[in-house]
Amino acid sequence: MTAMIDIADAGKTFTMHLQGGIELPVVRGVTFQVNPGECVVLSGPSGAGKSSILKMIFGNYRCDSGRIGIRHRGKVVDLATAEPRQVLNIRRSTIGYVSQFLRAVPRVATIDVVAEPLIVNGMSRADAQARAGELLHRLNIPERLWQLPPATFSGGEQQRVNIARGFISDLPILLLDEPTASLDAANRAVVVELVAEKKRQGVAMVAIVHDDEIRHLIADRIVDVTSFAAAA
């Protein structure tokens, strides 16, 4: 089987110039693969570098060494050395990222925040909004909120809007950073269902989940990040 994500010997160090040039090693020797239809959960204590690895796979953090192979439109691209334009294309059509917090866009209605990734990839506004509505329903966001910008919503509501936005598109790779952190049991169950559906569609996922029960339900494989600890 051909991996969707193939990370080999990737490493990351922060150099803090404002603190006298202190070097802050984050991870080194990161090596693992993720196949289509598989959910890999990163484990390890807080500060072990789990989020940094997700950000490196998304191209949000630069990678100092090694390679991050991403299968993009049938070809493998090394994200660690890709041009900005290429990274943007990969984000548009290959990798989705569900962050912990919604980066609220002022004045944009919830339904449009969720529908946007589909519109950007060419779907009509009406069709995209219909799909967005279905997902918001499943995630128990009441219809009377759909026309409001999510900025004033509660933390849990914002996270569900964020999840809807992340899961709406048909991207072949999804990165999930604590998707269930501030959700109640009913909504956690919806997220577990959504992950299972994505697996059936062949989506490759990398997730960070602290809740043991959820991790047990969604993980096909666990990668222990402490083995990539750079501080030594």
Add this chain to the structure above:
Amino acid sequence: MADQNFIENDEPLLVAKSLSKSFGRIHACRDVSFSLYPGEVLAIVGESGSGKSTLLQMLSGQLAPSAGQVSYRMRDGVTRDLASLGEAERRFLFRTDWGFVHQDPAQGLRMAVSAGANVGERLMAVGWNHYGRIRDTASDWLTRVEIDTARIDDAPRTYSGGMRQRLQIARNLVTEPRLVFMDEPTGGLDVSVQARLLDLLRSLVAELNLAVVIVTHDLAVARLLSHRVMVMKGGRVIETGLTDQVLDDPREPYTQLLVSSILPP
């Protein structure tokens, strides 16, 4: 679909090659090179005196570089060196395929003539002559930039700062340019007005698949609007890359200082 163009169109619109500018012994801008693609938004950030405005002036053909060149792919597909364009050609480019949004709307508008005429004037300059159609298009654009069409016959000097800036944007976009230069477009506005303008700019840029070079010292503006960012200091580009990458994982000491100076929201 706008974004499809962005993915598939692989020829740059604007190319800057080793641009430098000195004023006597002062090197305002040194050896700047980059390519801008259709639909791409590039932010140039840096403090006052870093050379970003000088660079913008050279890119938009208003200032001759001391060295280096700027080339632009015209609507007919031919890429031309800006320096080789005649004055009439350059002016035509400015009236049709380019826009320039100044920080001070008074520089980009005619303050004493009506809002409708401010927008319509650009259409007349490209040969429109049917009064009714010009007025309809102007009123359409006022609506798009959220100006009440009842104000179409009022002169911008009767407008608030935020309205003036939105009018300047309408005047620039009415000819459907492919490239717009912006010099601190939210600079003189108070915060709530800024947010509304940014939001409007963001949706117009995406809808029209505009390429934009925006000069700003405000990193929040760069984050909201741009795909890529160039950080300038002392006339040089010291760091460049994807906007979220440069802002979330800044590498150069000066960029780290800039990013760490933002107050948390």
